[in-house]
Each structure stands twice: as C-alpha cells, then as structure tokens.
Amino acid sequence: MSTETTRRVTIDDEYRARTRASANLYAEACTVIPAGITHDSRFTLPYPIFVSRAAGPRKWDVDGNEYVDYFGGHGALLLGHSHPAVVEAVQRQAALGTHWGASHTLEVRWAQLVQRLIPSAERVRFTASGTEASHLALRLARAYTGKPKILRFVGHFHGWHGEVVAGAMSHFDGSVPAGIAQSLLDQSIVLPAEDIPRIDETLHTRDDIAAVIFEPSGASWGQVPLPPGFGRSPGNRAWC
C-alpha cells in the first residue's frame, strides 16, 4: 500500500473535508473582522463553523452538516432555538415598530417580571450586555459608598471592560493587559477565591472597598466551583 492510502484520517482532516464553505467564509471574515470571529467563544481550530439555521436543540452549518447544539445561545436559549411562542412574539412586536425611542408598557411589565424572579431587586435597569451591567454595578457601588476599591477573584469573569479583565481570563501574575491603564487596575484587589482567611482579613482590615463582585457559580461559569462556606467568615464574622 502506498503511504498516501495508509495515511490516518484525523478529526482535523474530516472537519476540513466536511466544512469547506465555512473555511471559505472564515477566510473572507478574516479580511473584515478581527480574528474572523465576533465573540471569543467562537474561536475554534482550525476555524469555526458558520451556521445557517437552527431549530430546537439542533443547528445546521452552511455546508449542510447537522449538530446537536450544546452552546444554546451562550446559555440564553432555555427554550431552544426558534421556539414557536418566541418566534410569534418577536414577529408580532417587530410589526409594531423596531425602535420606538420612547417609554412603553412592556418595559414596565418586563421589569416587574424580573422583580418577581429577584425580589431583592428594588429597581431594574436594562443593559445590552453583561459587560455593561457589571460596569454599571461597580460604578453604582462606588457612588453609593464613596469608596474606590473593588474586590474580585482570580478567574471570575465579569465582561471585558478595563477594570475587570486582568486576572479573569489572563494576566494572573498582576501584569497590565495591553490598552489598560495601571491606575485602573490599582482600583481592584484580586484574590484567590479559595483563600478564605485572606479574603476575610482583607474585608475586615480595609475601609476602602465599595463592592465584592464574584461569579456565584464559581470561576469560568462554574467550572472552578467556589469552596464550601464561601461568603462565611471563619470566625463567623459577617463579610458585609
């Protein structure tokens, strides 16, 4: 047998053979979009698939391959793709106008529904992304307390605005990510979530902390769970 016919077909080979249209689109995307992707989580080697449609738990790429979709709209699609009730509601609303630039009834109803789910939410502010929400929350905490510092935890992700990136996905050694001012990083105290005595001491010896921000499910969306007892002081002292 020739070397060619005995060559092992790798997953990579098969992926490339089945996704030629995605490969072409990726090459095109790289000429207009940084790294050819519109969200970091779409980074895939050798290149991402380009999807053309989705329904329920499945999606199909531009080459016609069918996938079971474990992405689920980054976790947002509890009802799967294009649930008929969601499609009907979106179509009905889009026909009534796409950007009223005015207050309306449904924003009040929506805020009330959020309050029913999260009764401690005295007021609800809508933002377009989690990044904006955490940016706003930290600003609000500083405005309310008059204190400058934020306590964060290694590996806990809160979006990509300047003051929460270092130590979340990279720069764990305290170095400064490109494009971010050292003075901004100085406003964060970043501790390992498993070092409860150090967190406890920090909270009880400093008087300049406006807020503690963390992923309640643990770092990296729960992949690194919080230690048992997190949020409770070893000496039973309250953290806040």
Ligand SMILES: Cc1ncc(COP(=O)(O)O)c(C=O)c1O
């Ligand atoms: C805990 C947490 N905070 C903030 C964000 C940032 O959200 P967005 O990507 O909408 O800016 C994410 C996104 O995955 C997140 O999981």
